[in-house]
Structure formats: structure tokens, C-alpha cells
Amino acid sequence: MSAVHLVQIGLLGTIGKFVAADRNAYVRDVEVICRTARGLEVGRVICAVDSAVAAEEHDGELLRRVGREDRAIVERLDRFRDRAFLACRKLLTERNLRATLVDVEHLFDGQSIWFYFLGEVSPEVESLTNELAEVYESKVKFRKFAETLAQGCGPDCGTGSSCGDCSGCALSGGCGVKKS
Structure with a gap:
């Protein structure tokens, strides 16, 4: 499965190529948090891309699925x-x-x-x-929370292996990364 996705972000609906930090494949229309050149943005997955397209330069990082707290x-x-x-x-x-x-x-x-x-x-x-x-x-x-919003409670935030499904972090389960 591909860890690179086309994601529509921003008010103007720009489509960019984003590498999933967790290497998971996300399905179409899932809302996600992406790190772009502008900062952290909410986006919508258009599709995963094949390895030939994935090898090209990307526009940022897909951090996680949008959760309740997000x-x-x-x-x-x-x-x-x-x-x-x-x-x-x-x-x-x-x-x-x-x-x-x-x-x-x-x-x-x-x-x-x-x-x-x-x-x-x-x-x-x-x-x-x-x-x-x-x-x-x-x-x-939110300035002081920007790093937590981007990283959660640690590198495995949302997987259940770092903090018991993020119940103790600022996202309180909001990172909601699901293994595919």
C-alpha cells in the first residue's frame, strides 16, 4: 500500500502530494491533518498514488486522520x-x-x-x-499547542503503542490513526 497521497487542502482546494508519516494508506474522502509549507492544515484525501508518482517530490507530510478533538x-x-x-x-x-x-x-x-x-x-x-x-x-x-497538534504525545501517537491510545495526551485520542 502507498504511503503517499494526493490531498486537497486549504480554502482554495489546492491538491498536493503528501507522505503519510505513519506509512499508512488512507482511503478517499478521509479528513486528515497535513504539514504544508504554510503550517498545519486540514485536508481531504483524494487518493493514494503509485510508487512511480510517490518517488517524485512531495508537498508535505500527512500526519494523521482528523479526530474528535481536531x-x-x-x-x-x-x-x-x-x-x-x-x-x-x-x-x-x-x-x-x-x-x-x-x-x-x-x-x-x-x-x-x-x-x-x-x-x-x-x-x-x-x-x-x-x-x-x-x-x-x-x-x-493555539501557538503553544502547535507542536502537540503536529506530533501528539510522541512518534507512535494514535497507534496505541506509545500511550495507551493517546488517552493521556493533549489530543486525547484525537490523532485517531488507524492501521490499515
């Missing part, structure tokens, strides 16, 4: 994302800046928030989004 984190991030969207629109209006905000994306690790606009982004709009990013990244307060 889902709770995603819901919390979605609430902050919605608030950041409304705050950005309000500030654009208050500062009389001509920009069309399309959407906001908060990465799973809480370390990055992305604002998407139509067309060119002026320096004033960029400054405004930097202000908002600082406000909402500090509100989410």
Missing part, C-alpha cells in the same frame, strides 16, 4: 475566522478602503490567518490585515 479545534477556528471576516469588512468600510474581501482562512495550528481579496491589495489593506492577523492569532491562543 474537529472541535476546527469548529473553534471557524468561529474566529467568521469574526475576522466581519471585522475586516468593518475596518475596510471605516477606513474607506476600496477592496473586496472574498474570504478568510485560519490554518489548523492557529499560527496563520489568510485574508483573500479580489484584485490588487494596497499597502493600506495589507497593513489592516496584518493588524487583524495579530488580533485573531492571539485570540485563538
